[in-house]
Amino acid sequence: VSCSDSSVECTEQQLLKVYLRVRPFSKTELANNESQGCVVIENSESVLLQAPKDSCTMKNSEKGIGQSVHRFTFSHIFGPETTQREFFEGTMKCIVNDYLDGQNGLIFTYGVTNAGKTFTIQVKGTPKDGGILPRALDVIFGHIMGRQYQKMDLKPYLSSDVLKLDCLQAKQEELMKATVFATVKEQKQKRKKKKKKTCMNQNSLCKVNVQYAISLNRERGVDPKESIKFSVWVSFFEIYNEYVYDLLDALPTLKNQKRPGLRICEDQTGNSYVKDLKWINVCNAEEACKILKTGNKNRSLASTKMNRQSSRSHSIFSIRLLRIGDEQEILKVSELSLCDLAGSERCNKSQTFGDRLKEAGNINNSLLILGKCIAALRQSQNKMKQNYVPFRESKLTRLFQAFFCGRGKACMIVNINQCASTYDETLHVMKFSAVAKQVVQTIQVRTFDFLAPRQLGKDGNGKAIEKSKVSSSLSIDTPLSEEEEEEEEEEEEEVDVTILSYKELLCMIGNLKERLTEQRQNRLILEMEIRKEMGEAMFLQLMETEETWSKRLADLKETYEDKLESRFEMYKDAIKRHAYLCAMEEMENYVPLEEFEAEQRKVEERDKKIAELEAILKNLQIADTSSSLGSSALKVLESSEMFTSNAETGITLELKNRHAEKDQIITSFKSKNKELKKNLWEAGEIYQENIKEIERLKQEIVQQKQEFESLQKKQTSRVFELEATVAELQELLCASRKHSSVSEEVNQPKPKKGLFANLKSSVAGTPLKSIRQSVTNTPTTSRNR
Numbered sequence: 140v141s142c143s144d145s146s147v148e149c150t151e152q153q154l155l156k157v158y159l160r161v162r163p164f165s166k167t168e169l170a171n172n173e174s175q176g177c178v179v180i181e182n183s184e185s186v187l188l189q190a191p192k193d194s195c196t197m198k199n200s201e202k203g204i205g206q207s208v209h210r211f212t213f214s215h216i217f218g219p220e221t222t223q224r225e226f227f228e229g230t231m232k233c234i235v236n237d238y239l240d241g242q243n244g245l246i247f248t249y250g251v252t253n254a255g256k257t258f259t260i261q262v263k264g265t266p267k268d269g270g271i272l273p274r275a276l277d278v279i280f281g282h283i284m285g286r287q288y289q290k291m292d293l294k295p296y297l298s299s300d301v302l303k304l305d306c307l308q309a310k311q312e313e314l315m316k317a318t319v320f321a322t323v324k325e326q327k328q329k330r331k332k333k334k335k336k337t338c339m340n341q342n343s344l345c346k347v348n349v350q351y352a353i354s355l356n357r358e359r360g361v362d363p364k365e366s367i368k369f370s371v372w373v374s375f376f377e378i379y380n381e382y383v384y385d386l387l388d389a390l391p392t393l394k395n396q397k398r399p400g401l402r403i404c405e406d407q408t409g410n411s412y413v414k415d416l417k418w419i420n421v422c423n424a425e426e427a428c429k430i431l432k433t434g435n436k437n438r439s440l441a442s443t444k445m446n447r448q449s450s451r452s453h454s455i456f457s458i459r460l461l462r463i464g465d466e467q468e469i470l471k472v473s474e475l476s477l478c479d480l481a482g483s484e485r486c487n488k489s490q491t492f493g494d495r496l497k498e499a500g501n502i503n504n505s506l507l508i509l510g511k512c513i514a515a516l517r518q519s520q521n522k523m524k525q526n527y528v529p530f531r532e533s534k535l536t537r538l539f540q541a542f543f544c545g546r547g548k549a550c551m552i553v554n555i556n557q558c559a560s561t562y563d564e565t566l567h568v569m570k571f572s573a574v575a576k577q578v579v580q581t582i583q584v585r586t587f588d589f590l591a592p593r594q595l596g597k598d599g600n601g602k603a604i605e606k607s608k609v610s611s612s613l614s615i616d617t618p619l620s621e622e623e624e625e626e627e628e629e630e631e632e633e634v635d636v637t638i639l640s641y642k643e644l645l646c647m648i649g650n651l652k653e654r655l656t657e658q659r660q661n662r663l664i665l666e667m668e669i670r671k672e673m674g675e676a677m678f679l680q681l682m683e684t685e686e687t688w689s690k691r692l693a694d695l696k697e698t699y700e701d702k703l704e705s706r707f708e709m710y711k712d713a714i715k716r717h718a719y720l721c722a723m724e725e726m727e728n729y730v731p732l733e734e735f736e737a738e739q740r741k742v743e744e745r746d747k748k749i750a751e752l753e754a755i756l757k758n759l760q761i762a763d764t765s766s767s768l769g770s771s772a773l774k775v776l777e778s779s780e781m782f783t784s785n786a787e788t789g790i791t792l793e794l795k796n797r798h799a800e801k802d803q804i805i806t807s808f809k810s811k812n813k814e815l816k817k818n819l820w821e822a823g824e825i826y827q828e829n830i831k832e833i834e835r836l837k838q839e840i841v842q843q844k845q846e847f848e849s850l851q852k853k854q855t856s857r858v859f860e861l862e863a864t865v866a867e868l869q870e871l872l873c874a875s876r877k878h879s880s881v882s883e884e885v886n887q888p889k890p891k892k893g894l895f896a897n898l899k900s901s902v903a904g905t906p907l908k909s910i911r912q913s914v915t916n917t918p919t920t921s922r923n924r
């Protein structure tokens with residue numbers, strides 16, 4: 140603790156208290172095998188988180204990214220068996236005590252949906268087992284018991300001031316309170332039976348808690364006869380989709396009517412407050428609980444996959460305690476705020492769509508900014524220099540800003556469940572809280588004189604109050620249209636200038652200028668940090684996406700492979716069937732390769748024989764041989780045909796045997812078959828040609844025979860002619876010889892004359908022997924003749 144002036148200001152530095160509460164398993168969770176030993180509480184300050192098999196963390200650690208086991212330390216850890224009372228005493232006692240001494244306090248619960256945040260703060264379940272809020276109320280009212288300020292003319296105003304109300308305004312306050320309670324009554328009448336039971340429970344709870352409060356007061360050494368009076372005021376609002384709504388405003392009855400949104404402003408001290416928020420004066424814990432109930436009724440709840448009654452907004456219940464002196468002077472105003480943050484679940488896990496998706500986006504965004512603020516606060520401590528803290532980026536952090544900047548004590552309650560299915564989210568929450576735990580808070584210890592609240596109204600700025608009241612009534616009664624709301628948002632000034640004097644305005648401008656320069660300087664650093672953070676977040680997201688896609692890819696590959704395989708089998712069968720049918724159809728024409736080759740050889744042989752035949756036929760002189768050759772060629776052809784038909788029967792058998800094993804050969808055989816057919820056709824052609832040739836040769840033989848015979852006849856007739864000529868010549872010769880012998884005897888030989896004389900000389904020139912020889916060359920038959 141460091142004090143600059145002990146009577147005026149003291150500052151205290153302490154680490155932000157972060158408590159962990161582990162929720163027990165529900166029956167359904169146990170049945171769903173959610174209990175996989177993910178959360179192991181080592182001792183009251185340390186917990187071990189072990190990644191279950193199917194979590195992203197485990198998969199990443201298997202890839203070498205990150206670890207599967209994480210250890211976290213907290214200010215205190217409360218196990219699943221911890222009762223509500225034990226939890227309250229372990230966490231809230233100190234804060235509530237400080238609050239009663241005039242210190243501000245903020246408690247916020249953080250955790251995934253269904254982790255027990257609302258259970259921890261409020262009265263979910265049985266009323267006997269109330270959370271920290273009803274218990275804190277009991278302690279507060281126990282503390283001020285018998286010392287309550289009975290009137291309603293001193294009302295909290297702005298962030299920490301008090302407004303002095305006149306009679307009429309005080310009456311209006313009473314009326315407003317009655318209106319709020321009337322809605323509870325209406326509800327009560329509807330469920331009379333249930334109400335009786337609840338009231339009894341609440342009464343019994345109150346009795347128990349009042350006794351408990353008295354004992355606490357005794358512990359704290361409170362004097363019940365102290366002259367100071369107390370006035371307690373409560374408010375309850377929610378931040379839903381970055382809009383602030385008063386939960387004590389009745390919900391619009393008309394369907395298209397919009398809920399009036401409230402604005403966050405800053406007063407002259409720079410502290411944020413919700414403008415026009417309803418503050419209700421409560422006399423006891425029961426009344427405060429009624430307010431809580433009314434607000435809960437108007438709260439944005441929805442049934443998500445993970446929680447049937449999930450809070451979709453951040454709700455803040457605030458209790459302002461006015462310490463009033465003997466002369467109605469305000470000595471102190473302290474505020475205790477309990478914030479039930481919406482679940483920090485991820486969209487895919489909770490299967491959010493439409494409105495739920497938008498809500499989740501806004502919830503995650505404001506929680507992200509809260510995380511950024513906490514990280515920035517921690518960094519500025521480490522670097523020992525002022526760091527830009529983005530408080531103003533979300534409504535939630537704007538309201539929390541004062542608590543982190545010394546206006547009071549903040550404490551964080553981290554709620555987790557032990558379910559394996561939400562492990563990754565739980566780990567994220569734990570990492571967030573690990574950063575938060577390192578934040579050092581600088582708390583201004585408020586002494587009696589320090590920052591005494593301003594009392595406005597009767598002796599203060601009456602004009603400002605009037606204005607405020609007018610705007611308040613306007614804001615509450617007239618719902619703004621969407622455009623108007625947007626316009627207002629744009630025009631919105633952070634400070635409610637209506638309450639400031641000219642000097643204050645100048646001062647504020649100066650402050651703003653300073654802040655602007657500071658912010659400009661910090662902007663570059665912030666940008667770098669954001670880039671880094673974004674990079675890290677994107678890397679993680681990319682890793683997750685890659686993993687999901689690679690998994691999907693593998694699955695797809697597998698299914699396609701299966702499909703392809705089955706389709707391939709199908710096609711194979713179809714081809715087999717088709718080939719079989721084709722083969723059956725073409726069975727008669729089918730000739731195996733060996734047979735085809737044998738046939739080819741035969742065709743070649745036949746060609747040879749035909750060639751020989753042709754050679755023989757050319758020799759026209761040997762007619763008999765040629766005719767016999769022709770017949771033998773015919774026989775050869777006939778035998779080849781017979782051979783082919785025999786081969787065909789063999790082929791059919793062969794095909795049947797081979798068909799099953801050699802599907803692939805079918806195609807090649809088909810082509811060969813075609814070739815064979817072609818060859819056979821060619822062979823047939825040749826065969827036909829040969830037959831024609833043989834016919835032609837036969838005709839030629841007959842023709843030549845005829846010519847030969849006619850030639851023979853001509854020769855014979857020629858021989859006869861020659862023989863006749865010879866006979867004539869012989870006669871002539873004889874006659875000439877006789878004549879020559881007579882003339883020799885009588886006269887001198889006479890000279891040769893005319894044809895006869897020439898013939899005689901030629902016969903005399905040609906020896907008789909050669910003539911006879913030519914005659915002997917003629918056939919014997921003709922010679923005989």
Ligand SMILES: Nc1ncnc2c1ncn2[C@@H]1O[C@H](COP(=O)(O)OP(=O)(O)OP(=O)(O)O)[C@@H](O)[C@H]1O
Nearest residue numbers: 162163252253254255256257258446449450481482
């Ligand atoms: N410590 C506990 N002991 C027994 N039951 C618990 C405890 N904490 C929570 N539960 C039960 O768990 C369920 C979820 O709790 P709760 O609604 O408080 O979660 P939440 O974190 O507020 O969820 P959301 O963020 O969605 O509003 C409730 O049924 C509640 O009764």
